[in-house]
Amino acid sequence: MMFDYKKSFNELLTSRNGIEVDSIHFVSDEIYIKDEKEILSYVGLESYVPIFFFNKGIPYPPGMGRQTSKNLRGANICTRKDSKIKHVIILPEEVIKGTNHNTESQDKIKYLLQLCALLHELGHVEDMQKSINYSFGDKPTVKLLEAEAYAYTYTLNYLNRAGATKARNMLADALYKLNQSNRKYDNNLYQQICVSIGKGRLKKWIKA
Numbered sequence: 320m321m322f323d324y325k326k327s328f329n330e331l332l333t334s335r336n337g338i339e340v341d342s343i344h345f346v347s348d349e350i351y352i353k354d355e356k357e358i359l360s361y362v363g364l365e366s367y368v369p370i371f372f373f374n375k376g377i378p379y380p381p382g383m384g385r386q387t388s389k390n391l392r393g394a395n396i397c398t399r400k401d402s403k404i405k406h407v408i409i410l411p412e413e414v415i416k417g418t419n420h421n422t423e424s425q426d427k428i429k430y431l432l433q434l435c436a437l438l439h440e441l442g443h444v445e446d447m448q449k450s451i452n453y454s455f456g457d458k459p460t461v462k463l464l465e466a467e468a469y470a471y472t473y474t475l476n477y478l479n480r481a482g483a484t485k486a487r488n489m490l491a492d493a494l495y496k497l498n499q500s501n502r503k504y505d506n507n508l509y510q511q512i513c514v515s516i517g518k519g520r521l522k523k524w525i526k527a
Contacts, residue, residue: 322483324430331437336477338441339448341367341398341405351411355396358409367398367405372453372461391493393436395443404455406444410436431486435474442473464504468511475516479524491524 332343344362353361355369394409414432443466447453452466471494478487497509513521 322481322485324427324434324483324486327481327483328430328434328437331434331441336438336441338444339406340441340444341400341407343408343410343437345410345412347412351392351394351409358394359396359398359407362407362409364398364400364407367396367400367407370397370399370404370455370459372397372459374461374463391432391436391439391490393440395440395447397447404447406447408437408440408444410440431483431489434483435478435486435490438474438477439470442470445473446470464507464511467508468515471512472515475524488524491521495521495525 335343342362342364346358346361350358350361356365359365359367359369392411392414396407396409398405398407410433414429414436446466446469452462452469454460471490475487475490475494478484478490494509494512497505497512500506500509
């Protein structure tokens with residue numbers, strides 16, 4: 320039986336896999352590339368104040384490293400509102416770029432990519448809420464490499480449990496290719512993911 324990515328994505332939008340999220344918004348690319356304050360204002364949350372984490376003295380976001388896929392995009396804006404920390408997830412409306420698939424295939428790929436992107440951001444939210452790779456205080460910090468690996472591992476594990484084989488294998492393949500990159504960050508991210516998920520599992524999923 321073929322996995323229903325649209326149904327799975329819509330169910331995740333509602334359940335959020337049990338993770339507390341303030342809201343999830345879809346925006347155009349024109350809005351998506353703006354800074355956090357502008358995006359929050361656009362979606363009607365201008366009173367929310369973005370929290371910036373520091374990774375070895377460098378503010379984050381931006382500086383997340385190269386995306387594993389130009390179509391796999393999303394953002395979790397961690398904010399303060401009335402002294403409470405709230406998470407706002409932003410997803411781009413347009414996720415398929417440069418493809419020649421027919422309408423039916425595009426629809427399937429669209430929801431596959433959106434499912435992966437939403438899971439990745441939920442992984443970041445869980446990481447923040449559990450204070451695993453993020454810490455809050457006068458100067459919030461993040462262990463960037465570990466945080467990205469956590470979000471990718473969260474996504475892979477969810478897809479594997481759900482039986483979303485095509486999405487799992489696609490993401491595993493993209494992550495495996497990080498080891499072939501000339502960028503040290505990509506190589507280190509690959510190694511960190513292997514520690515979390517197991518190098519053998521990535522290879523197994525790619526060949527599945």
